[in-house]
Amino acid sequence: MTVKIGLIGLGMIGRDHLKRFQNVITGAQVSAVCDINQTTADVIASEYNATAFYDAEEMINSELVDAVFICSIGPVHKTQILTAFRAGKPVFCEKPLTPTADESKEIVDAEVKAGKRLLQLGFMRRFDPGYQALKQAIDGSELGDIMLIHCAHRNPSVPESYTLEMAVNDSATHEIDIIRYLLNENITSVRVDKPRKKTRRALPHLQDPLIVIFETESGVRIDDELFVNCHYGYDIRCEVVGENATAALTEQQVISTRSNSGNAQHIAQSCMERFATAYDREVQHFVDNVRDRREMSGPSSWDGYVVALVCDAGLASLKDGAKHNVVIPQQPALYR
Template identity: 90%
Template sequence: MSVKIGLIGLGMIGRDHLKRFRNVISGAEVTAVCDINHAAADAVASEYGVTAFYDAEEMINSETVDAVFICSIGPVHKAQILAAFNAGKPVFCEKPLTPTADESREIIDAEVKAGKRLLQLGFMRRFDPGYQALKQAIDGGELGDIMLIHCAHRNPSVPESYTLEMAVNDSATHEIDIIRYLLNENIVSVRVDKPRKKTSRALPHLQDPLIVIFETESGVRIDDELFVNCHYGYDIRCEVIGENSIAALNEQQLIATRSLTGNAQHIAQSCMERFATAYDREVQHFVNRISAGLEMSGPSSWDGYVVALVCDAGLASLNDGEKHDVVIPQQPALYR
C-alpha cells in the first residue's frame, strides 16, 4: 500500500522533492501540497493531480495524508512539526529543525513525551556515497588517529535575501552535522573568522568568504571555508587528516573529458545536482521506515537540536570574533 505524502512548501527544494516522488521513489505518492502562496499551491496541485491546501495544519490533519514532508522556511517548522506529532503522523523535515536551539528543545520534549521517534531530519549528506566512504575509512581505523579535517562549502552565488547569519545557520549547518556523523563525537567550541579581503561579487551586507573553526571533544580541529559567491559552481570538499593517511571526497563526476583545450570535468551548480543521490536515498529511507511500520531513524530531532546549539555559538562568534564554547545537555535515551 502506497504511503500518502502531504508536502508543505513549494519553493526550490519542495518542487525538487515533488519530482523525486513522481520519478524515483517507490512505495509513496504525494496526495496533497500546501503553500501560503495560493497560486503556487493551485498550479502545482493541477500539474500533479493532487489536493491543494493553504493551511499547513489543515493538510496535516487531512485523511488524505499519512505522513508529512516539510520543505517550508525554518521559522514555521516548529508549529508544523508539533501539529504532525499531535496528529500521530511521521515527519520528514528539511533542515534546519528550527532556527534556534530553544525551539528545537520543544521538539525534543514533545517527541520524548510521545515515546518514539517520529521525525527524520533532512541532513542528506549522511546518505551521500562519498561521505559514507569517508566514515567507513575513519571507523575502519585505516587513517589512524584523526587530527584535522578541512572542509569547504562553496556556492556559485546567493540571492540578495541571503544574510550573513545564514552563512552559519544555512550553510555551515551541513558541515556541523557531518562532522558529528563522521567522528561520532560532539563539537565543543566554535570561532568564526572574517578575512580582511572579501570577494567583489558579495553584496555589501555580506562578508564572503568566512572561515569557521570547530573543535571536537577529543581535540580534532576542523576548518570550514564558507564561500557562497565563488562564481564557478557548487563545490563541497572534505579532507580528513589522519595520523597514518589522508582521505578526501573526490569530484564524484560520471565522466571527464579530454580535448584540444585540455582536461575537463563538469562542476555541479546546485545542491540538488551535487547531492541528487543522497536526496533520493534519504527520502526512500523515510518511506521504507513508514512502510515497514517502524519508527523513524537516520538524522534525528536530537541531531537538529545539537546543530542548533553549535549554530547559536557560531552566531555569537560571528558578532564578536571570539571562540565560544558549546554546552550540550545529556542526550535523552530515545536518541541513543
C-alpha cells in the same frame, strides 16, 4: 501499502522533492501539497494530480495524508512539526529543524513525551556515498587517530535575501552535522573568522568568504571555508587528516570530457545536482520506514537540536570574533 505524502512548501527544494517522488521514489505518492501562495499550490497540485491546501494544519490533519514532508521556511517548522506529532503522523523535515536551539528543544521534548521517534531530519549528506566512504575510512584503522579535518562549502552565488547569519545557520549547518556523523562525537567550541579581504561579488551586507573553526570532544580541529559567491560552481570538499594517512571526497564530477581543447570536468551548480543520490536515498529511507510502520531513523530531532546549539555559538562568534564553547545537555535515551 502506498504512503500518501503531504508536502508543505513549494519553493526550490519542495519542487525538487516533488520530481523525486514522481520519478524515483517507490512506495509513496504525493497526495496533497500546501503553500501560502494559493496560485502556486493550485498549479502544482494540478500538475502532480494532488489536492491543494493553503493552510498547513488543515493539510496535516487531512485523511488524505499519511506522512508529512516539510519543505517550508525554518521559522514555521516548529508549529508544523508539533501539529504533525499531535496528529500521530511521521514527519520528514528539511533542515534546519528550527532557527533556534530553544525551539528545537521543544520538539525534542514533545518527541520524548510521545515515547518514539516521529521525525527524520533532512541532513542528506549522511546518505552521500562519498561521506559514507569517508566514515568507513575513519572507523577503520588505516588513517589512525584523526588530527584535522579540512572542509569547504562553496556556492556559485546567493540571492540578495541571503544574510551573514545564514552562512552559519544554512551553510555551515551541513558541516556541523557531518562532523558529528563522521567522528561520532560532539563539537565543543566554535570560532568564526572574517578574513580582511572579501570577494567583489559579495553584496555589501555580506562578508564572504568566512572561515569557521570547530573543535570536538577529543580535540580534533576542523576548519570550514564558507565561500558562497565563488562563481564557478557548487563545490563541497572534505579532507580527513589522520596520524597515518589522509582520506578525502573526490571531485564528484557529473561528467568529464576530452577534446582538442583538453580535459574538462563538469562542476555541479547546486546542492540538488551535487547531492542528487543522497536526496534520493534519504527520501526512500523515510518512505520505507513509514510504509513498514517502523520508528523513524536517520538524522533525528536531537541531531537538529545539537546542531542548533552549535549554530547559536557560531552566531555569537560571528558578532564578536571570539571562541564560544558549546554546552550540550545529556542525550535522552530515545536517541541513543
